[in-house]
Structure formats: structure tokens, C-alpha cells
Amino acid sequence: DAGITQSPRHKVTETGTPVTLRCHQTENHRYMYWYRQDPGHGLRLIHYSYGVKDTDKGEVSDGYSVSRSKTEDFLLTLESATSSQTSVYFCAITEKQVPTDTQYFGPGTRLTVL
């Protein structure tokens, strides 16, 4: 357990509404990530952060934005949700380890866009 929580755990929303998902960590990790999980695609990186106010795009960033104003919180926002954004969203952190850093994942948020 890397001290990662996600909220909400489940959300149903309608097309066109804004949605914000929250990832919270308690262990002061520098790197945080947002992934989406879809059948047959594994996990795909949406955005990541390498420090407060430092973020960058991943493989599937269109339609998503992120913010990190505090070390412990990484927010993922869907400005105008679409049905194609129905998915399970996972937050992750990188824990510094020897000889190799390792990513650990939160419990996930299941988002349904109707």
C-alpha cells in the first residue's frame, strides 16, 4: 500500500458535464500519473506530474487536463465528458527504490458517461 486514495470511486455523469477526479497520496512522492484502463488496451497514460505545477501529456491526453497545486494531490479533469471517456481511471506514484524505481497504483475510479 503506497498510501494512494482516489475519489470518487464510482461516478455516473452525463455527456457534456465537467468531471474532476482526485488522487491523494500521503508519502510525498514526486511523480504522479493518471492512466485509463479499457479492455484490450491495458493501461494507457493520460498525463503525469513530476512536481508541483509540473505536468506533461501522455499517450491519450486529448479531452483531459490535470493540475497539481500540492505535492499530495493530483487532479484529473474532463472539461466536457464524452461517452468515449467511460473507463476505469487509475492514479499511480513512483516510489524511489534501489536498484529500480517502481510504480504503485491506487484503487481506481469507475466513470460512466451516459
Add this chain to the structure above:
Amino acid sequence: AQSVTQLGSHVSVSEGALVLLRCNYSSSVPPYLFWYVQYPNQGLQLLLKYTSAATLVKGINGFEAEFKKSETSFHLTKPSAHMSDAAEYFCAVSHNAGNMLTFGGGTRLMVKP
């Protein structure tokens, strides 16, 4: 660019049989390789990771994986399947020590009594 291919989106074995889940990667530099397991309605849990210290890596729950550079493979095995092993398994690759993982599509393991 790096990519990961997991052959077989679904694998079914009998309880007590050998488990073999396949993972092949492409990477332009020596990779870091990981296997994660996802139980229903849960997040991903680290099973094991390859760090170049040894080609045969032992993980949790009796799983192990062997790195074969010549075959660009990192297959996951377990000598004897348990019912509790039923889950989805993901192989992932990184070229910068745990950051920026690229995942395979996943393999769902079913264990028959």
C-alpha cells in the same frame, strides 16, 4: 519507442497445472520490466520486476519470470495454479527506471477446478 505484446488475452488452466503467461517487448535501450496483477474490482499490484541483477526473477505468490534478451521476452510462470490466481495480469516496460510505463493489453487467467 517501446511496446509490449502479451500473447493471449485469455488463458485457462486447471488447478495444479503450470501457468505460462507470455510477454514480449520492444525497446531501443535495456529495459526495466514489470508484471502486475489485478484482482476483480481492485487496483494493480506489483508481482515482480526485472532490474538486470538476475535474469530469473522471483515474485510474490509463487510466480517467477525469466528475462531472455535474445528473445525479447519476459514470460511469467507458476508451477502449480491455485484458484486464487484467477485475475488479470499485465506486463509493462520502462526504459527509465520505473517512470513512464508502457503496458501490454493484459491476459486474463482463469483457473478451472
